[in-house]
Amino acid sequence: MTDKPFPILFITTSRVGDAVLSSGLIRTLAEQVPAARFTIVASALTAPLFAAVPGLDRVIVMEKAPAGRHWLDLWNKVRDRHWGLVVDLRGSALSGFLRRARRAVHRKEGEPVHKVIEAARLLQMEERPPAPFLYTSPEDEARAAALTAGQGPILAVAPAANWVGKVWPAERFAMVARHLLSDGGPLAGGRLMVLGGPGDQVHAGPVMTAVPRWRCIDLVGREDLLVCYAALKRARLFIGNDSGLMHLAAAAGAPTLGLFGPSDETLYAPWGLWTRTARGTRSFESHRSVDPGLNQAICHMMELAVPTVLTAAQSLIADTEPERFQHAKHL
8 A cells, every 4th residue: 555645845945055055854855854845935046946845746836926927826836735834934924815725935034043943943843953955856866967977076166256346356266276276285186067057157157267167067057956956075175155055055965165245154154074164364245344245246245265265174074084084074
C-alpha cells in the first residue's frame, strides 16, 4: 500500500539569496513526509532553484502585478486543492482563504535573527535550523563536472551584486585571485571560476584578467542556477559580495568568504561551518547612517582593503585543508 499523497504549497521568496537560505525547509519536509507532493510558488529569478525537488508537482512563477492582482491570480491557480500544509515565506493572507489542514506563515516578530533561523521558526525548528540545501538532477551534475574538468583547485569568485552599494571593486577581486593562484600562493596551479548573471560581465571582465584564459571557467550568464550550484560543490574556495551566489556557494558546501559593507552579516552571513565574513573599517550601522534607505547609487565597499580579504581567505583555506575538510563534509 502506498501512502496517500500529502500536498504541500510552498510559497518562497522572490530573491535568490533569501530563497536559498530557506531552502532547507523543503529538504526537511521531503525527508519527513515521504508522500509529500510539492507545489512551489516562486519568482522568475528563484523558480529555477526548485526544478529538481523530489515529489514536485509544479512550480508556479508569480510576479508582482498592480493592486496585488498577483495574489488573486495565484489563488485562482491553487484554490481547488485541499492542502495538507501551506508554507508561506512571504507572510501573505492567502492561506486563510484556502482549504488546508495546517499553515505556517512568516510573521515579523521578536528580535531580528539570521534568515535561516527566521525561516526555521515557521516549522518550529529554530533550535536546530535546517541548513540551506538544493536538489540537483543528474544532468545538472554532469554539466557541472564537464565545466570544471581539469587539474588544480578552483577559486570561485562572484564579483557582482544586486546593488552597486554592495559591490567590491572588480580590480580588488583580481588582485586577490592573482595572489591566491600565483606560484607560491595557497591555491597555486589552480583555476579561477567566475560566476554572475547575464548583466554582470562588466564586473567579471577585470577579474578574469587575473589568470590566463585557459585557467578561467566563465560561468557569467552562461548556466542556470542549479548548474552553478553543482559547479560550486567542486570549488576549493569562494569569495563574493553579499549576494544570492554567495549563499548558493555556502549551501553547496564550498568554503565561503562573504564580503560585507552596507548589509548586516548577523542576518545575512553565509550559513555553514566553513564560512567567514570580512568587512572594512565601518560597521553596518555606520553605513546605514550615511545611506538610511540603503539605496544610493554609490559604492560602500571602498574601506574593505585587499590585505583584509587576503588574510581572511588564507585563514579559511588553512582551516579547510583537504584532509580535515573532506572528512567533515562526510560526517
